Amino acid sequence: MSNGFELPLRLLMAFRVLIDALHEELAAQGHSDMRPMHGFVLQAIARGADSAAALGRTLGVSKQAAGKTIETLEGLGYVTRVPDPADSRRKTVVLTDFGVDALRRSAEVFDELRSRWARELGAERLDDLEESLRQMTPGDLFRLDVPGWFG
Amino acid sequence: MSNGFELPLRLLMAFRVLIDALHEELAAQGHSDMRPMHGFVLQAIARGADSAAALGRTLGVSKQAAGKTIETLEGLGYVTRVPDPADSRRKTVVLTDFGVDALRRSAEVFDELRSRWARELGAERLDDLEESLRQMTPGDLFRLDVPGWFG
DNA sequence: TAAGATGGACAATGTCGTTGTCCATATAGT
DNA sequence: ACTATATGGACAACGACATTGTCCATCTTA
Numbered sequence A, B: 001m002s003n004g005f006e007l008p009l010r011l012l013m014a015f016r017v018l019i020d021a022l023h024e025e026l027a028a029q030g031h032s033d034m035r036p037m038h039g040f041v042l043q044a045i046a047r048g049a050d051s052a053a054a055l056g057r058t059l060g061v062s063k064q065a066a067g068k069t070i071e072t073l074e075g076l077g078y079v080t081r082v083p084d085p086a087d088s089r090r091k092t093v094v095l096t097d098f099g100v101d102a103l104r105r106s107a108e109v110f111d112e113l114r115s116r117w118a119r120e121l122g123a124e125r126l127d128d129l130e131e132s133l134r135q136m137t138p139g140d141l142f143r144l145d146v147p148g149w150f151g
Numbered sequence C: 001t002a003a004g005a006t007g008g009a010c011a012a013t014g015t016c017g018t019t020g021t022c023c024a025t026a027t028a029g030t
Numbered sequence D: 001a002c003t004a005t006a007t008g009g010a011c012a013a014c015g016a017c018a019t020t021g022t023c024c025a026t027c028t029t030a
Helices: A006-028 A036-046 A052-059 A065-074 A097-121 A123-136 B008-027 B036-045 B054-057 B063-076 B097-121 B123-137
Strands: A079-083 A091-095 B081-082 B091-095
Touching: A006 A036, A006 A097, A006 B008, A006 B097, A006 B123, A036 A052, A036 A065, A036 A091, A036 A097, A052 A065, A065 A079, A091 A097, A091 B097, A097 A123, A097 B008, A097 B123, A123 B008, A123 B097, A123 B123, B008 B036, B008 B097, B036 B054, B036 B063, B036 B091, B036 B097, B054 B063, B054 B091, B063 B081, B091 B097, B097 B123
Parallel strands: none
Antiparallel strands: A079 A091, B081 B091
């Protein structure tokens, strides 16, 4: 098929290919409990969404849902919650060493995956592909209220 | 950031941009009840996954889940179930006129969206992008067991 | 200082997936 | 032909995960 149906499907499949490869590798490196969503959440936290309410806003979900996600991540050892001295209502979410490790390894694996693509496609074509996508998508990454969006 | 993190994110965002645009347009054309998943399911049905069990296999979910999805789609008027004369266990899932209409309009909108991208990026760059994605993803479309995969 | 906004937690609910089970019907092996 | 197995569909119980509503403590602002 050379019609418009293929483009979105290929975009989704390409995303899945990368994410699946990432998590296969992460699992082999000691992060087998990490789910696709967790990476995005850890990223969001590392970038400043360090409370349940803030995380909820960033991810586009309710603060209750964000709170539960944080609880899960805490149970897996990726984050801890520490009281905020400046605002005793808040509990600041902090990445543990394990969480930082997961993020660091994710970045490494993504870099490796990108290199693999560059080898297969040619660096120039890949750069062009990325530039095209950049041109057709909103500038701000991380307005990805993925959960539930599909249903 | 010029690191490997951006590529998967842009792929996902590009997918979302297209799907959101599609459903905005579909809603304006009388299909406001249709959710992103429904399009994929209708596609799968039209391509031959015309029973609960077959649909489940195609989508990568249980036959029970597929059955419930069909029920939902039936409630929305997109499909009906007719007994199979050749196999009295089966109930063949058939697209209604309304369902066919949704699919036809989806195809049209996707074509329009692709044309828009071609205008913005240049036809050649878009063809090249699509070809690159084709090269990096499995050949068979529709092994997209999307539901639940992300969690 | 009083009024409103905000952060976090608890509860009830809804949706949607799962597994387990059951039954009717097809299909295959002997 | 007959029996064993596989398959299609439905019902039930359960779990994951989101939602809204409510409540309270605390911060902010008028």
